Amino acid sequence: MKKYLVIGNPIGHSLSPSIHNHWMKKYRLIDSIYEKRKVEKEDLGSIVNEIRNEKIKGVNVTVPFKKEIIPFLDCLDGAAECTHSVNTLCKVNNEVWGYNTDTPGFRTSLTKDSSIDVRNKNIFILGAGGVTSSILEIFLDVANKIYITNRTKEKAQELKKLADISLTLMGRKKIIEVINWGEKPQVCDIVINTTSVGLAKGESLDLDFKDYENNNNALFYDIIYNPKETNFLKDAKLRGNKTMNGKMMFLWQAKIAFHIWTNICPEIDDEVIKLLD
Ligand SMILES: NC(=O)c1ccc[n+]([C@@H]2O[C@H](COP(=O)([O-])OP(=O)(O)OC[C@H]3O[C@@H](n4cnc5c(N)ncnc54)[C@H](OP(=O)(O)O)[C@@H]3O)[C@@H](O)[C@H]2O)c1
Known part of the structure; x- marks a missing residue:
């Protein structure tokens, strides 16, 4: 099973699982699942290690850890570097990369x-x-x-x-x-x-x-x-x-994250837009 997560604290409100699980079903990634996990600051290092050890395939990071996660990462993309803010994690070759798809x-x-x-x-x-x-x-x-x-x-x-x-x-x-x-x-x-x-x-x-x-x-x-x-x-x-x-911003950042993880460019159609209503 390929596991994806959104981490934050609080996390109950996050609608990321609805969006990503919808796309996983739509693009027949039947061995993939996206969940939310409430974490503490002390857990960030072990989450990154789970990506390094391929126990987790991809992670979204939300409030309040977008900055705190950075010291645990090997590389940042340009937007993450400029903004000091990371919302997406993925293993690339042997490195855990942090991306900013909010920008x-x-x-x-x-x-x-x-x-x-x-x-x-x-x-x-x-x-x-x-x-x-x-x-x-x-x-x-x-x-x-x-x-x-x-x-x-x-x-x-x-x-x-x-x-x-x-x-x-x-x-x-x-x-x-x-x-x-x-x-x-x-x-x-x-x-x-x-x-x-x-x-x-x-x-x-x-x-x-x-x-x-x-x-x-x-x-x-x-x-x-x-x-x-x-x-x-x-x-x-x-x-x-x-x-x-902020609905379309949210959907676009999710689309870019999904593409980073799966190499599939998911469609933002009425069905997925409705999931946020
Ligand atoms: N559409 C999207 O894709 C998207 C993506 C990310 C975030 N968001 C939304 O953006 C918002 C901010 O997210 P964040 O990550 O930046 O949160 P954050 O780091 O917790 O920052 C909260 C901001 O709100 C201010 N604030 C909170 N309560 C206030 C009050 N009573 N009066 C005046 N200012 C107050 C804070 O001011 P102080 O610095 O003075 O505390 C700070 O500027 C959230 O609503 C989140 O849902 C949307």
């Missing part, structure tokens, strides 16, 4: 599923948690200006520091500004919620976006996909802004 997943959701051209835009990112570096990464070489705010300001400052290194390597000037939590920059083209506020039904960010009233060019993107429509998106829709939730 290409988010990029693809914007380029394929929204009609937004991200070049030369002003971006406002709320949050500086584990996933935010993966979101920030795709704007570094194309944005005009990026504003970041987080309840714990030091984490936003750390993200800026990491991204400034990439910007310098790209030969770009420093385009990131950290904003105090509760404050807003000028009206931006894309506003992204990467905080977990909204995961619990009814939760709201305490920010007034009245200056976006009737702005049908601005995109409000919430990377949360369950619930489908957070208050952040509900309010944006009422104001007349474009909206998008």
Whole structure:
């Protein structure tokens, strides 16, 4: 049996098993099974060893271990290296590799599923948690200006520091500004919620976006996909802004992980989209 896992803590909410088991059935990988496992930080080394010893074929890593897993790995792909965030593990030859499929997943959701051209835009990112570096990464070489705010300001400052290194390597000037939590920059083209506020039904960010009233060019993107429509998106829709939730990002990152493990490029069709509803 080829075993795949998603590891995290908590893990009960994860919908990764539904998606991957659906594809395993669809592509007749009858000897494969994908499960979720709640783990502690002390378990990370032994999970990586299970991949090394081929007891586990592939792993997805979720909150809060996307960074903590890195010291146990032999190699990182480019996105994982830049963002210091790993969400997919696989043995390649004799090495355990860490990949970041959140970054290409988010990029693809914007380029394929929204009609937004991200070049030369002003971006406002709320949050500086584990996933935010993966979101920030795709704007570094194309944005005009990026504003970041987080309840714990030091984490936003750390993200800026990491991204400034990439910007310098790209030969770009420093385009990131950290904003105090509760404050807003000028009206931006894309506003992204990467905080977990909204995961619990009814939760709201305490920010007034009245200056976006009737702005049908601005995109409000919430990377949360369950619930489908957070208050952040509900309010944006009422104001007349474009909206998008995290469903397609989630599916694209899963598709890329599935391809890394199996060499099969699974289809994102209505059937698999419905599994997240
Ligand atoms: N669509 C997808 O494929 C996808 C992929 C990954 C993650 N996600 C979603 O993205 C969200 C964040 O994930 P993560 O891995 O970055 O989580 P995380 O590392 O736990 O970070 C949580 C973030 O939310 C902020 N936050 C939490 N409670 C808050 C509150 N009451 N007020 C203000 N800010 C608050 C935290 O601020 P502090 O730093 O101040 O604590 C931090 O910025 C989750 O909802 C997750 O489901 C979606």
